[in-house]
Amino acid sequence: MMVPFRKMHGLGNDFVVLDARATPLPITPGRAAAIADRRRGIGCDQFIVLEPGRDGADVFMRIRNPDGSESGACGNATRCVASLVAAEAGRDRVVVRTIAGDLPVEALPGGLWRADMGPARLGWQEVPLAAEMDTLHLPLTRGVLAEPAACSMGNPHATFFVPDLDAVPVEVLGPSLEHDPIFPERANIGFVQVLDPAHIRLTVWERGAGLTLACGSGACAALVNAARRGLTGRHATVALPGGELVIEWRDDGHVLMTGPVATAFTGSLDLAAYGA
Structure with a gap:
């Protein structure tokens, strides 16, 4: 056929x-x-x-x-x-x-x-996580990585904030983090370096796909989680390996992605x- x-x-x-x-x-x-x-x-x-x-x-x-x-x-x-x-x-x-x-x-x-992209879902059951916990600071570590923030953008995301994105061995850490028992449906794992309140760098290990040049829902999750942590405003340019997306987290909770x-x-x- x-x-x-x-x-x-x-x-x-x-x-x-x-x-x-x-x-x-x-x-x-x-x-x-x-x-x-x-x-x-x-x-x-x-x-x-x-x-x-x-x-x-x-x-x-x-x-x-x-x-x-x-x-x-x-x-x-x-x-x-x-x-x-x-x-x-x-x-x-x-x-x-x-x-x-x-x-x-x-x-x-x-x-x-x-x-x-719809509203960011911030509850532990909405992500989903394996048990009730604070989605802004998950009890999850890998070496120097600790306490990612989590949300759902229609699929589960966890975002780690790092001082130097280039120093993170994403291909080494990504697989085990994707499959960590804290994520019953696995998760997309984002690694974010905040450059300033309106610009961030992001690399994503995607659930079921691995390392990709860009992840749109991951960029949305990264901005939402960064804003929740007080690291950025609710509007930022997200630089991914493949290029830039502009993300806005509106006051009504919806996340807009332009690219x-x-x-x-x-x-x-x-x-x-x-x-x-």
């Missing part, structure tokens, strides 16, 4: 996007993982399937990590998908639905897209070649 696809990215955080709105596609976790494999498949940080939107949503976006697990949110993919659907509809504003909720996205000048989108290439793939 030959199926067209798009390879898209936001700041190098890349996605394989398949369209199942007109015809359902037989996508299993294993098949998604095989396509996402960078050596034997097309390769991506997240595997995206578009499904029909209903009841006020223009499209439903299903997100899978490279290990086949399903994710509730992906900020960079949200902008990419919104740009496709908006171009089809001839509009500059669309609503992308995920399993975590509806995300309104609008076009801005200069090829930028701003997504309302670019890009299509790397298009093609077609044979689903049968990737097993069942």
Whole structure:
């Protein structure tokens, strides 16, 4: 079964996007993982399937990590998908639905897209954590790392604040932190260096994906947690390895994320070649 696809990215955080709105596609976790494999498949940080939107949503976006697990949110993919659907509809504003909720996205000048990623969820059960605890100071350490802040942006995030981001062995620490028992659904692990109240640096070890060039929901979580700690204001530029996102934590609790989108290439793939 030959199926067209798009390879898209936001700041190098890349996605394989398949369209199942007109015809359902037989996508299993294993098949998604095989396509996402960078050596034997097309390769991506997240595997995206578009499904029909209903009841006020223009499209439903299903997100899978490279290990086949399903994710509730992906900020960079949200902008990419919104740009496709908006171009089809001839509009500059669309609503992308995920399993975590509806995300309104609008076009801005200069090829930028701003997504309302919904409210930051700050309760321990909302993250979720394994037991009741203060989400602003988790009892979690790894060497010099200690007491991250946690929140959910549709998926669980923990943010460590460090004086020198370049000195942190993210690829060594990330896997064990992702799987720490404190996170019953695993977690995205962010490492933040605050440069000033309006600028931070961030690297994210993504749940189910590993080290990526950019993580949109991670940037949202980083700004929220930094503001909760009093390290920044509620609006900041977040510098990731792949580029910059502008994040605003509104007074109503919603988090806005602004950044670019890009299509790397298009093609077609044979689903049968990737097993069942």
